[in-house]
Amino acid sequence: MSELPTTHDTGAWSLPRRGEPVLSVRDLHVEFRTRRGTLQAVRGVSWDVEPGETLAILGESGSGKSVSAQAVMGLIDSPPGHITSGSIHFRGRDLLGAPEVEQRRVRAEGVSIIFQDALTALNPVFTVGWQIAELFRVHRGLGRREAYQRAGDLLDRVGIPSARQRLHEYPHQFSGGMRQRAMIAMALALEPDVLIADEPTTALDVTVQAQIMDLLTDLQRDLGMGLVLITHDLAVVADVADRVAVMYAGRVVETGRVREVFTDPAHPYTLGLMRSIPPLERRTASLDPIRGTPPNPGALPVGCAFAPRCAFARDRCREEDPALEVVEAGRASACHFSEEVRRDG
Amino acid sequence: MGRYILRRILQMVPVVICATFLIYAMNFALPGDPVRALGGERPLPEEVQEQIRDRYNLDDPLLVQYGKYMGNVLQGDLGESLAVRRGTDVSDIIADTWPVTALLALVAFAFEIVIGIGAGVVAALRSGSFLDNLVRGSTILIVSVPIFVIGLVAQIVFGVRLGILPVAGTAQGWVSYILPGFVLAAVSLAYVSRITRNSLMENLRADYVRTATAKGLSRRRVVGRHALRNSMIPVVTFLAFDLGTLLSGTIVTEGIFNLNGIGGIAFDAIRQQDGTVVVGIVTMFVLIFVLANLIVDILYAVLDPRIRYD
Amino acid sequence: MSAPDPSSLGGQQSAAEATHGEDVAEGASLWGEAWRDLRRNPFFVLPVLVIAVLTVMAIWPQLFTDLVPRSCDLSRSADPPEAGHWFGFDRQGCDLYTRVVYSTRASLLIGLTVTLGAFAIALVLGSLSGYYGRWLDAVLGRIADVFFGIPLVIGAIVLLTAVVDRGVWQVSAVLTLLAWPPMFRLMRSTVLSARESDYVQAARALGAGNARVIIRHVIPNSIAPVIAYATVFMGVIIGAEATLTFLGAGLQLPALSWGVLLSSPPPRELLNTPHLLLFPSLFVSLTVLSFVLAGDTLRDALDPKLR
Ligand SMILES: Nc1ncnc2c1ncn2[C@@H]1O[C@H](COP(=O)(O)OP(=O)(O)OP(=O)(O)O)[C@@H](O)[C@H]1O
Ligand code: SF4
Numbered sequence: 010m011s012e013l014p015t016t017h018d019t020g021a022w023s024l025p026r027r028g029e030p031v032l033s034v035r036d037l038h039v040e041f042r043t044r045r046g047t048l049q050a051v052r053g054v055s056w057d058v059e060p061g062e063t064l065a066i067l068g069e070s071g072s073g074k075s076v077s078a079q080a081v082m083g084l085i086d087s088p089p090g091h092i093t094s095g096s097i098h099f100r101g102r103d104l105l106g107a108p109e110v111e112q113r114r115v116r117a118e119g120v121s122i123i124f125q126d127a128l129t130a131l132n133p134v135f136t137v138g139w140q141i142a143e144l145f146r147v148h149r150g151l152g153r154r155e156a157y158q159r160a161g162d163l164l165d166r167v168g169i170p171s172a173r174q175r176l177h178e179y180p181h182q183f184s185g186g187m188r189q190r191a192m193i194a195m196a197l198a199l200e201p202d203v204l205i206a207d208e209p210t211t212a213l214d215v216t217v218q219a220q221i222m223d224l225l226t227d228l229q230r231d232l233g234m235g236l237v238l239i240t241h242d243l244a245v246v247a248d249v250a251d252r253v254a255v256m257y258a259g260r261v262v263e264t265g266r267v268r269e270v271f272t273d274p275a276h277p278y279t280l281g282l283m284r285s286i287p288p289l290e291r292r293t294a295s296l297d298p299i300r301g302t303p304p305n306p307g308a309l310p311v312g313c314a315f316a317p318r319c320a321f322a323r324d325r326c327r328e329e330d331p332a333l334e335v336v337e338a339g340r341a342s343a344c345h346f347s348e349e350v351r352r353d354g
Numbered sequence: 355m356g357r358y359i360l361r362r363i364l365q366m367v368p369v370v371i372c373a374t375f376l377i378y379a380m381n382f383a384l385p386g387d388p389v390r391a392l393g394g395e396r397p398l399p400e401e402v403q404e405q406i407r408d409r410y411n412l413d414d415p416l417l418v419q420y421g422k423y424m425g426n427v428l429q430g431d432l433g434e435s436l437a438v439r440r441g442t443d444v445s446d447i448i449a450d451t452w453p454v455t456a457l458l459a460l461v462a463f464a465f466e467i468v469i470g471i472g473a474g475v476v477a478a479l480r481s482g483s484f485l486d487n488l489v490r491g492s493t494i495l496i497v498s499v500p501i502f503v504i505g506l507v508a509q510i511v512f513g514v515r516l517g518i519l520p521v522a523g524t525a526q527g528w529v530s531y532i533l534p535g536f537v538l539a540a541v542s543l544a545y546v547s548r549i550t551r552n553s554l555m556e557n558l559r560a561d562y563v564r565t566a567t568a569k570g571l572s573r574r575r576v577v578g579r580h581a582l583r584n585s586m587i588p589v590v591t592f593l594a595f596d597l598g599t600l601l602s603g604t605i606v607t608e609g610i611f612n613l614n615g616i617g618g619i620a621f622d623a624i625r626q627q628d629g630t631v632v633v634g635i636v637t638m639f640v641l642i643f644v645l646a647n648l649i650v651d652i653l654y655a656v657l658d659p660r661i662r663y664d
Numbered sequence: 665m666s667a668p669d670p671s672s673l674g675g676q677q678s679a680a681e682a683t684h685g686e687d688v689a690e691g692a693s694l695w696g697e698a699w700r701d702l703r704r705n706p707f708f709v710l711p712v713l714v715i716a717v718l719t720v721m722a723i724w725p726q727l728f729t730d731l732v733p734r735s736c737d738l739s740r741s742a743d744p745p746e747a748g749h750w751f752g753f754d755r756q757g758c759d760l761y762t763r764v765v766y767s768t769r770a771s772l773l774i775g776l777t778v779t780l781g782a783f784a785i786a787l788v789l790g791s792l793s794g795y796y797g798r799w800l801d802a803v804l805g806r807i808a809d810v811f812f813g814i815p816l817v818i819g820a821i822v823l824l825t826a827v828v829d830r831g832v833w834q835v836s837a838v839l840t841l842l843a844w845p846p847m848f849r850l851m852r853s854t855v856l857s858a859r860e861s862d863y864v865q866a867a868r869a870l871g872a873g874n875a876r877v878i879i880r881h882v883i884p885n886s887i888a889p890v891i892a893y894a895t896v897f898m899g900v901i902i903g904a905e906a907t908l909t910f911l912g913a914g915l916q917l918p919a920l921s922w923g924v925l926l927s928s929p930p931p932r933e934l935l936n937t938p939h940l941l942l943f944p945s946l947f948v949s950l951t952v953l954s955f956v957l958a959g960d961t962l963r964d965a966l967d968p969k970l971r
């Protein structure tokens with residue numbers, strides 16, 4: 010990367026690398042201009058993924074995880090949403106400045122996304138097979154028969170029993186887990202380089218959750234694609250992710266390799282997350298263990314957004330907004346007192 | 355699917371029976387002399403009165419009367435005209451005049467679908483724009499002006515003042531149907547565009563539209579193929595419901611534009627107080643209306659696979 | 665013309681669920697917030713002002729004209745507008761303006777009577793149907809289906825041709841009989857969603873009697889969209905009366921309504937004397953428009969999903 014780092018952007022890109030990132034987000038700002046005022050949903054987020062790598066994005070509800078993912082996919086409803094600054098590079102090409110046609114091609118073949126609720130994410134009036142085949146017909150110019158053939162193969166690949174018959178069923182005729190599998194099949198149809206999974210298992214039963222995660226990691230290995238996993242589940246992050254970006258109030262507050270971040274947090278928010286998990290019950294623990302509530306994104310406090318809830322907060326925190334800064338090779342934290350946090354943690 | 359249709363038909367039967375009974379009972383069983391009411395202010399000759407008593411079995415108990423009447427209706431016998439075309443069977447009048455009405459309704463339907471849906475789609479895609487407000491404003495305006503006023507004003511403007519379209523009769527072939535067809539469609543057209551707009555806007559925010567965009571499909575395909583297909587579900591339901599409006603509308607429209615269709619006959623019959631013709635035509639309209647609703651139920655099930663057939 | 669489907673006008677299709685999940689206290693603030701919005705909305709304020717003027721005109725027509733509607737001069741039959749007689753003369757040579765003013769009462773009265781009637785039916789039957797469900801709901805639903813199966817104006821034509829003397833009350837009764845189902849259905853569906861909401865469940869769990877729950881909790885929380893719809897409905901009914909009367913199946917002379925003014929000359933004659941068409945129909949249209957607009961903006965303001 011040749012750009013100079015901006016204020017809130019020094020961490021992620023300075024990690025030691027095996028290769029070039031396939032997708033990188035730089036200093037992304039997204040706001041929603043509603044009648045009640047402007048809401049800063051994403052305020053300078055940066056991250057990137059390499060081929061074959063899993064990046065987890067962690068953070069409580071409303072911290073801007075989904076909005077940043079939607080920005081990458083060009084899914085921000087405008088109005089009210091606006092990407093006010095930043096860049097999104099796919100294989101070195103800036104997407105935000107690219108012509109519509111190229112953006113569409115990247116969305117079709119480069120980066121895919123799956124959502125939390127596959128029932129609403131699939132079109133209720135078309136069969137599952139039609140919706141998958143559509144990709145082959147539109148982007149590959151295949152005929153009907155061949156497109157359905159390929160769709161059937163895909164459904165088979167994601168573990169849907171008697172896939173050929175189920176091609177002709179509608180989404181509401183699938184079970185929750187099957188629907189998410191179909192969603193995954195659709196996302197992977199054109200073998201993208203990156204898959205963004207926005208809480209892919211939240212809407213599912215616990216037993217099904219594990220199956221879907223297994224399927225995802227399995228497919229990732231086979232296809233060698235980068236995976237951006239948005240989740241609330243710390244245990245899943247620990248299990249499957251290589252690196253993690255912790256978000257708070259529209260910003261990445263800490264980033265680094267999962268093991269290092271989890272065992273030695275450098276931000277009070279991450280520390281709070283780790284402390285909230287009883288060691289033996291990691292699997293059932295949920296997020297949001299920290300006292301207080303996240304700030305209203307329409308009226309952020311001056312200085313550090315976490316200050317009202319932070320045990321380490323001083324006067325400086327309420328005046329000066331901490332930048333994301335490197336704390337050691339491959340790790341960054343946005344806290345004035347990260348040294349102290351690491352000592353205490 | 356077959357069972358679903360059968361069930362809808364069975365559900366329809368009591369509605370038809372009750373609705374026609376209601377119409378019949380109101381006409382023939384209210385206090386007062388139904389024969390006099392049928393004839394209006396015109397004194398009927400003794401033998402005609404006798405004929406009517408006989409024809410409608412007015413000496414039988416109400417339920418029997420109704421049963422016999424419906425029996426006749428189902429055999430296509432709707433009674434005889436008392437004034438409009440004195441002595442002619444109502445069913446013959448209908449057989450004679452329906453092509454005009456069918457053509458008029460077809461023209462109106464085409465206006466509704468093309469202009470109504472078109473305007474709704476444009477308004478939804480440019481929501482908040484001048485165009486959207488124009489559509490919204492004109493639809494509320496059209497809905498507020500009674501159809502006969504729209505008709506008369508259209509006649510004055512296009513026929514009398516501008517003289518570009520025929521204002522009465524069917525002498526000039528299909529051109530004669532443009533103005534009445536548009537007038538007949540006006541109100542429904544307004545509703546169709548509003549429903550299309552709201553429904554499409556709602557669907558454009560739906561998750562599956564996001565998915566379609568994320569699939570790298572063109573905006574045109576996302577809207578035209580994915581969102582529009584879903585948005586048409588309430589529009590189609592409305593179109594059936596609306597057939598009732600169209601049918602009553604033909605009475606006004608054909609009356610004003612002097613078209614010799616079923617509606618025009620009904621228009622004259624009401625003014626000349628020809629009761630048998632009015633009851634006969636309206637009974638038929640109700641049957642058509644109910645039937646149209648059945649067709650739409652089926653269409654609805656085809657459009658929306660989530661409807662369960664069992 | 666049929667009574668409109670409640671969902672077909674206005675912003676969102678969600679009117680039925682508008683108050684779902686609100687508490688009674690919030691129900692009060694719902695109106696408060698709606699009022700704060702509406703006060704500044706010209707598309708609400710203007711129609712309401714028009715309605716207010718029309719109401720005064722209906723009650724005290726003599727405030728608006730010095731003439732009486734039945735002092736006519738046949739030699740002036742259908743004369744066009746002139747100074748002092750802005751609307752011209754009708755076929756009997758009566759001052760058209762005076763006739764229009766005196767017609768306001770019957771037109772509004774029919775609209776109001778039918779609306780109140782349908783509202784009462786919707787309130788009682790809709791609440792019972794939505795709240796108790798089961799067989800009661802099934803029976804009432806089927807009955808509504810029957811009336812729903814008869815298009816409003818067509819049905820009214822048949823029923824009214826059977827009535828020999830057609831006055832305000834007869835016309836109102838027939839229209840009420842035919843027009844209540846959409847309002848009933850709307851009320852039923854809002855009650856249904858209110859019944860499922862937490863606070864009603866809580867009130868029931870606390871042992872409140874059904875009657876009390878319905879009157880104190882369910883109705884206050886489900887009535888807002890119905891009131892908005894009733895406003896639109898009143899406009900629609902006024903238009904329907906005019907149409908019916910124009911066709912010759914509504915009010916009859918010597919009763920006066922806008923429809924009567926429009927129906928007395930044959931349509932062909934209206935084309936040659938446009939003022940006979942223009943002024944009465946302007947009043948009908950403006951009245952209907954006012955109710956439709958007021959109801960439409962009211963509905964949007966009362967819909968929490970749109971805030
Ligand atoms: N279309 C929109 N209009 C207005 N505000 C929006 C819109 N979409 C998102 N927001 C706001 O942006 C902020 C970030 O939302 P986002 O969906 O990214 O959160 P999240 O981190 O994904 O939370 P969750 O874990 O609940 O999914 C929230 O405050 C949300 O209210
Ligand atoms: S900057 Fe201050 S308030 Fe913010 S996290 Fe660090 S210590 Fe807490």
Ligand SMILES: [Mg+2]
Binds near residue numbers: 074075076207
């Ligand atoms: Mg989210």
